[in-house]
Amino acid sequence: MSSFNAIVPMSCVTAAAIAAMIAEAFRAPGERMPIGPLGAIGLAGAAISSVLLWKDGASSFGVVVADKFGLFVTFILIIVGVLSLAISEPTIDRERLPRGEYYALMLFALAGMMLMATATDLLIIFLALEVLSLAVYVLTGIRRDHALASEGALKYFLLGAFSSAFFLYGIAFTYGLTGSTRLDRIGSLMAAQAMAPTPMQLLAVGLLLVGFAFKVSAVPFHMWTPDAYEAAPPAITGFMSTGVKAAAFAAFVRVFLAAFEPLRPSWSPILWIVAAATMIVGTVVGVSQSSVKRMLAYSSIAHGGYLLLALLAANDVGKAAVLFYLLTYAVTNIGAFGVISVLENTDQPNDRVRDYAGLWYTHPALAALMTIFLLSLGGFPPMAGFIAKWYVFSAAVKRGYTGLAIIGVLTSVVSVFFYLRIIVMMYMTTTDTPARVPPIPRMAGLALIVSAILVFYLGILPTRVLDWAAASIATIF
Amino acid sequence: MNFPILTSLIALPIAGAVLLLFIRDEERNEPLIRNIALIVSVLVFAETLLLWTRFNPASADFQFVERHAWIPAFGIDYFVGVDGISLLLLVLTGFLTPIALLSSWESVHKRLKMFCVFILLLESAMMGVFVSLDLFLFYVFWDAMLVPMYFLIGIWGYDRRIYAAVKFILYTMAGSVLMLLAILGLAYLHSQGTTGEYTFDLLKLYAMDVPRSQQFWFFLAFALAFAIKVPLFPFHTWLPDAHVEAPTAGSVILAGVLLKMGTYGLVRFAFPLFPEAASFFAPYLAGLAVIGIIYGALVAMVQPDMKKLVAYSSVSHLGFVVLGIAAMNTQGVQGAVYQMLNHGVSTGGLFLIVGMLSDRRHTRLISEYGGLKNVVPRLVAVFFLITLSSIGLPGLNGFVGEFLILLGAFRWDPRLAALAATGVILSATYMLWMFQRVNYGPVTDEKNAKLPDLQPREWLVIAPIVAIAILMGIFPNLFLKPIEPSVNRLIGQVSQRSSQRLQAGNSELRIPN
Numbered sequence: 009m010s011s012f013n014a015i016v017p018m019s020c021v022t023a024a025a026i027a028a029m030i031a032e033a034f035r036a037p038g039e040r041m042p043i044g045p046l047g048a049i050g051l052a053g054a055a056i057s058s059v060l061l062w063k064d065g066a067s068s069f070g071v072v073v074a075d076k077f078g079l080f081v082t083f084i085l086i087i088v089g090v091l092s093l094a095i096s097e098p099t100i101d102r103e104r105l106p107r108g109e110y111y112a113l114m115l116f117a118l119a120g121m122m123l124m125a126t127a128t129d130l131l132i133i134f135l136a137l138e139v140l141s142l143a144v145y146v147l148t149g150i151r152r153d154h155a156l157a158s159e160g161a162l163k164y165f166l167l168g169a170f171s172s173a174f175f176l177y178g179i180a181f182t183y184g185l186t187g188s189t190r191l192d193r194i195g196s197l198m199a200a201q202a203m204a205p206t207p208m209q210l211l212a213v214g215l216l217l218v219g220f221a222f223k224v225s226a227v228p229f230h231m232w233t234p235d236a237y238e239a240a241p242p243a244i245t246g247f248m249s250t251g252v253k254a255a256a257f258a259a260f261v262r263v264f265l266a267a268f269e270p271l272r273p274s275w276s277p278i279l280w281i282v283a284a285a286t287m288i289v290g291t292v293v294g295v296s297q298s299s300v301k302r303m304l305a306y307s308s309i310a311h312g313g314y315l316l317l318a319l320l321a322a323n324d325v326g327k328a329a330v331l332f333y334l335l336t337y338a339v340t341n342i343g344a345f346g347v348i349s350v351l352e353n354t355d356q357p358n359d360r361v362r363d364y365a366g367l368w369y370t371h372p373a374l375a376a377l378m379t380i381f382l383l384s385l386g387g388f389p390p391m392a393g394f395i396a397k398w399y400v401f402s403a404a405v406k407r408g409y410t411g412l413a414i415i416g417v418l419t420s421v422v423s424v425f426f427y428l429r430i431i432v433m434m435y436m437t438t439t440d441t442p443a444r445v446p447p448i449p450r451m452a453g454l455a456l457i458v459s460a461i462l463v464f465y466l467g468i469l470p471t472r473v474l475d476w477a478a479a480s481i482a483t484i485f
Numbered sequence: 486m487n488f489p490i491l492t493s494l495i496a497l498p499i500a501g502a503v504l505l506l507f508i509r510d511e512e513r514n515e516p517l518i519r520n521i522a523l524i525v526s527v528l529v530f531a532e533t534l535l536l537w538t539r540f541n542p543a544s545a546d547f548q549f550v551e552r553h554a555w556i557p558a559f560g561i562d563y564f565v566g567v568d569g570i571s572l573l574l575l576v577l578t579g580f581l582t583p584i585a586l587l588s589s590w591e592s593v594h595k596r597l598k599m600f601c602v603f604i605l606l607l608e609s610a611m612m613g614v615f616v617s618l619d620l621f622l623f624y625v626f627w628d629a630m631l632v633p634m635y636f637l638i639g640i641w642g643y644d645r646r647i648y649a650a651v652k653f654i655l656y657t658m659a660g661s662v663l664m665l666l667a668i669l670g671l672a673y674l675h676s677q678g679t680t681g682e683y684t685f686d687l688l689k690l691y692a693m694d695v696p697r698s699q700q701f702w703f704f705l706a707f708a709l710a711f712a713i714k715v716p717l718f719p720f721h722t723w724l725p726d727a728h729v730e731a732p733t734a735g736s737v738i739l740a741g742v743l744l745k746m747g748t749y750g751l752v753r754f755a756f757p758l759f760p761e762a763a764s765f766f767a768p769y770l771a772g773l774a775v776i777g778i779i780y781g782a783l784v785a786m787v788q789p790d791m792k793k794l795v796a797y798s799s800v801s802h803l804g805f806v807v808l809g810i811a812a813m814n815t816q817g818v819q820g821a822v823y824q825m826l827n828h829g830v831s832t833g834g835l836f837l838i839v840g841m842l843s844d845r846r847h848t849r850l851i852s853e854y855g856g857l858k859n860v861v862p863r864l865v866a867v868f869f870l871i872t873l874s875s876i877g878l879p880g881l882n883g884f885v886g887e888f889l890i891l892l893g894a895f896r897w898d899p900r901l902a903a904l905a906a907t908g909v910i911l912s913a914t915y916m917l918w919m920f921q922r923v924n925y926g927p928v929t930d931e932k933n934a935k936l937p938d939l940q941p942r943e944w945l946v947i948a949p950i951v952a953i954a955i956l957m958g959i960f961p962n963l964f965l966k967p968i969e970p971s972v973n974r975l976i977g978q979v980s981q982r983s984s985q986r987l988q989a990g991n992s993e994l995r996i997p998n
Contacts, residue, residue: 388632389625398621398665402559405669413669417662424658428635428651436639436647471556478558 013066014074017054017082018122021089024050025115032108043111044093050115051089054122058082065483070190071129076480077331078126081258084335085125085251087462088342089118092247094455095346099241102354102446103151110150114247117143121255130179130189133259137175137223140255141168144248148240160239167222167232175219181212191267199270213268213275220263223256224312227285234297237305238359242352245301246345249308250338257315261330265322272322279320284415286313291419294426299359300348303426304341307385310423311337317412318400326403327481329396332474336384336396336466343459344381347374350448350456358443364430365439374448375434377456382427384463387420392466399474489551490536491565491616494529494575498582498609501525502602510598519590522601526583526608533579537967540572545970547618547688555622560672560684564619569971570752570822571615573964574745577829578615580949581741582608585734587946588837592733592844593641600641603633604734611742615749620668621685623754624661627746631657634735634743642730649723649730656723660713667706671758674699690758691978697761704762707755708770714747717770717807718777721800728796729849733840736792740799740836741829748806748825752818752975756810760979764813768898771811775904777804782911786918791842791849794919795835798875801908802828808905809890813979817893818972819965824886826964827874827957831883834871834950838864841943842923845936851919856928861938865924867947872920874954876913882957885965 012019027050028043035041058079066074074082092114100107120139127133145168149161183189185208186197198209222229237245268275290310297303311333318329351358351374358364368375384391397420404413466473505521508514540548547566555563567575586604593600610633613626631654639650668685675693676683684690695703713720724744728736756763781801788794802824809821841864842857843849858865870881877883887909895902928934939947957964 383632389629394625394628398669401666402669402673405666406673410666410670413666414663417666418659421655421659421662425651425655428654432639432647432651435636436650471558474556474558 011068013061014068014072014126015123016057016061017074018119018126020053020057021050021115021119021122024053025112025119028108028112028115032106032112035108041107043107044097047093047111047115048090051086051093051118054082055086058086071132072123072126073128074126075483077262077483078258080331080477080480081125081254081334082122084254084331084338085118085121087335088247088251088254088338089114091339091342091346091455091459092243092251094451095246095342095349096241096243097451098446098449099243099349099352102352103241105150105241110147113143113147113150114244116140117147117247118251121251124255125258127259128191128262130182130191130194130263133263134172134176134179136255137259138172140252141172144244144252147244147248148236150244151239151241154239156235157239160235160237164232164236164239171219171222171229174215174222178212178215178217178219181208181215185209185212191262194267195269198268205271205274209271210274213271214278216263216268217275217278220256220260221282224253224260224315225309226282226312226316227289227309230286230289230309233309234302234305237308238299238301242301242345242349245304246342246349249304249345250334250341253308253312253315254334254338257319257330257334261319261327264319265327269322276320279316280409280412283313283316283320284412286310286316287415287419288313291422291426294423297426298361300361300364300430301359303361303430304344304348307423307426308341310419311341311385313419314397314400314416317409317416318403320412321400321403321407321409323403323407324478324481325399325406328474328477329399329403331477331480332399332470333396335473335477336392336463339459339462339466340381340384340391340393343456343463344378344385346452346456346459347378347381350374350452351443351445353444353446356444358445361429361433362439363443364433365437366442367434369438370442371445374445377460378434379431380460380463382430384467386424386427390464390467392463392470395467395470487549490532490539491549491551491567491612494532494536494579494612494616495609497529497532498525498605498612502605502609505598505602505605508598510596515594515597518598518601519586522605523583523586525605526579526586529608529612530576530579530583533576536567537572537576540567540569540967542569542967543970545569545974550618555619559621560682560686561621562619562686563622564686565616565622566618567616568974569967569969570975571749572967573822573826574615574742574749575612577745577826578608578611578742580953581737581829581833584833584837584946584949585737587942588737588840589732589734590942592840596640600637600734603636604738607633607637607738611738611746614746618687619685620671620687620690620754623687624665624668627661628658630743630746634739637735638727638731641732642735643732644730645726646730649726652723653727656713656720660710660720663706664710667703670699671695671703687754694982695759700759700762701765704755704759704766707750707759708766711747711750711755712770712773714750715744715803715807716747716800717773718780718800718804719773721777721781724800725793725796728799728836729790729792733836733844736836736840737833740795741833744799744803745825745829748803748810748821751807751810752821756813757975757978760982763979767811767813771808771894771898771901774804774807774811775901775908777801778808778905778908779911782908782915786911786915789850789852791839791851791919791923792836794851794915795832795839798835798912798915799828799832801912802832802875804908805887805890805905808894808901812890812893812897813976814893814896815969815972815976816889817897818976819968820886820889820891820893822968822972823961823965824883824890827882827886830950830953830957831871831875834947834954835875837947837950838868838871841939846932851922853930854923854933855930856924856926857933857936858924860928860933860936863939864943867939867951868924869920870951871954872916874958876916877909880955880958882954882961884958885961
């Protein structure tokens with residue numbers, strides 16, 4: 009049985025997802041069922057099993073490895089899951105979404121993400137990618153009567169399917185070259201012949217890079233992001249902007265910094281340009297958005313750029329920085345989308361920047377929470393975002409990527425400009441017609457407060473989590 | 486275990502702010518909120534005075550040092566201490582915060598609680614900047630301070646407050662992020678050295694010999710951040726906007742303390758960390774400073790708005806401070822530190838006076854006033870004293886600082902001193918001219934005829950400023966004495982290391998390619 013240990017966390021989540029589906033099937037019309045708590049139980053099971061696995065780790069069938077790296081990402085995903093479940097409730101009620109399907113899809117997506125974070129075989133990574141992607145495509149379009157939703161979901165699906173094909177094609181080439189899909193074997197074979205990379209190798213690396221770049225919405229494969237983020241209900245946007253990113257980056261790190269590390273001289277210049285373009289495009293285009301969700305979509309693209317910078321630096325600091333950054337970004341961004349989600353009204357999305365006018369005067373607590381999240385995204389101390397950015401930049405400086413680090417800090421100043429626009433609206437502008445905000449459900453409010461506390465905790469006392477992140481990367485590289 | 490007095494300087498305002506958060510922002514709670522904020526800030530001021538009495542003025546070392554590991558994996562410590570240079574800046578911060586709070590007694594009613602919270606948070610961050618001896622910690626406070634100031638300007642400011650607030654925060658950040666990279670680079674460089682230790686400890690970094698080619702870039706990154714903060718010509722454009730639009734309390738703190746962080750940063754970080762680059766760039770800095778002195782004065786002369794005039798006069802006065810620092814001799818630096826304090830007192834005072842006038846008349850245009858001398862004689866008397874102190878009349882505080890700076894500059898380069906001295910004359914021109922137009926002549930506007938004179942509360946605000954201005958003018962040694970050993974140590978540090986290198990055969994310094 010021990011060979012199943014590594015998949016216990018994701019099995020718990022999958023079981024919860026199946027339970028949610030069954031519950032939905034047996035639900036009488038109009039009956040309220042506590043399906044959300046089912047998911048919470050599944051995630052609690054995943055958390056407990058991950059804690060138990062933390063010390064020794066485990067490996068299942070040689071293709072799923074619950075090492076500290078994978079488990080760290082799993083923890084991030086559990087936090088993402090719990091917070092997303094909590095902030096989903098108001099949206100489901102208001103939009104009359106099918107509760108069971110919604111939660112089941114969310115939990116399946118989480119299981120896929122966890123699998124992706126712990127997989128050490130290209131095919132399993134692909135499988136996980138598809139599991140999470142399909143669920144997220146559906147979630148994006150779950151508001152069926154919403155015009156934007158169908159458009160965004162379809163765009164996301166078509167481009168996503170396209171990139172999956174790239175990814176699969178890359179796997180095929182890799183298999184052709186090395187005769188294996190296991191990352192460790194690919195790594196050792198690549199190392200043996202890395203002196204002069206063949207065109208075939210470059211092609212394999214390039215195709216996989218495109219696949220990953222799409223999933224982490226790196227420029228120029230970011231086109232779907234603003235549309236999909238705008239289309240989905242805000243709780244889902246928060247979920248996919250953090251969860252998908254975390255899972256994709258975990259696999260990205262494993263594939264590129266372990267298996268393809270020997271080919272580094274070939275891919276690092278490309279990644280340099282991609283990282284620079286991602287940071288620049290994300291922030292510059294973000295400045296001109298009038299929809300808060302689109303703005304945060306571009307901000308998410310820019311944050312992907314900082315993560316790419318850490319990945320590119322690829323020293324011990326950089327790898328740990330990826331993990332810490334993902335965690336920080338997860339709690340901060342879900343918090344921000346949580347605020348958007350509770351602001352949403354049935355007939356008014358309250359999604360324009362100007363809808364935030366005077367929010368501080370009508371809802372001081374919500375405005376304060378939003379401010380905390382935005383300042384953290386902007387990288388102000390003593391919020392978590394500052395430590396995360398500092399961590400990334402110190403990795404870059406250490407590796408000698410000073411130019412990229414300069415682009416990074418300057419774009420983060422530009423990004424502050426658009427985060428401030430919302431703050432300006434909330435605090436410094438008054439309006440005669442303040443946005444009507446529905447009452448805030450208790451669970452969602454609690455989730456927001458927890459996120460804010462985590463933001464401060466990671467910003468002021470980051471030592472313990474930084475140590476965990478450092479320990480996590482020690483296990484795989 | 487001694488009482489951690491420096492930590493309490495940082496923590497006490499935060500504690501006060503947190504306490505305030507638990508009080509409902511209602512009208513009947515207004516006195517309570519004001520009193521709590523005031524009591525906290527007065528306590529902090531008392532603590533800074535206590536610090537001064539306990540401070541050993543004969544020692545050049547950092548005193549009251551506290552050190553705790555914060556993020557050990559990266560060699561980041563919570564490491565604080567004071568020396569003669571930062572000591573009086575702490576006292577100044579402690580002194581101006583209660584005054585700023587008192588000055589808002591009548592003018593701020595909107596969202597009073599958050600106003601007090603932001604002022605207290607700002608105070609805490611300012612204290613943090615002046616006591617940090619760990620570069621990372623310093624940067625945290627340096628950046629964190631922007632947020633409360635941003636809100637103060639943006640919420641309680643005048644008409645164009647949003648523009649001013651955003652400009653303020655973006656300008657300052659743009660300068661400081663490059664400094665962040667330089668700090669990271671410096672720590673990394675230290676880890677390459679013999680000890681292999683990744684550290685942000687200022688004292689260890691002082692001792693490190695930074696290769697010359699890197700010194701230039703590091704110095705430029707630091708100097709840019711500080712030059713924007715000072716603000717040094719041509720990076721000054723954010724200042725008039727921020728000053729003019731900020732509420733009186735914000736202007737007082739902005740001019741009184743925030744600008745000093747730039748000059749303090751030059752003295753504490755940029756010069757001693759990168760002595761060779763500093764001695765290479767010093768003439769350029771001095772050149773910009775002198776341009777700033779004259780330019781600021783000329784622009785101040787033609788301002789129709791009193792607040793803007795005072796803002797541009799800050800550009801001019803801070804130019805003197807930078808000149809003194811660039812001279813890097815005892816008189817120059819001592820004068821510079823002294824002038825930082827002076828400027829805090831006299832410009833703070835001027836902003837308070839302008840605030841009082843604009844509270845009464847709701848305008849700051851010079852042309853709207855005239856003949857106030859007969860209407861509000863006491864206010865005008867105080868106004869006059871502070872004006873003279875700002876001009877630098879002997880017997881008042883401004884004279885000592887400017888004199889020392891000019892002396893230091895003269896020993897270094899007489900031409901610069903000669904040019905800078907014209908700034909003294911110009912400052913007399915624009916200040917006295919403004920004073921004359923506002924206060925002398927007949928009362929031209931009916932609305933000015935019945936203005937009330939100083940209220941008891943206003944006496945409480947302005948009297949300490951006048952008293953300090955006189956005290957600093959008559960007994961400068963009281964203030965100069967604790968400064969001196971630290972200044973001498975600093976100069977020793979800078980000159981010794983830059984000359985060592987020079988004697989080692991690299992006689993010419995060049996910018997690396």
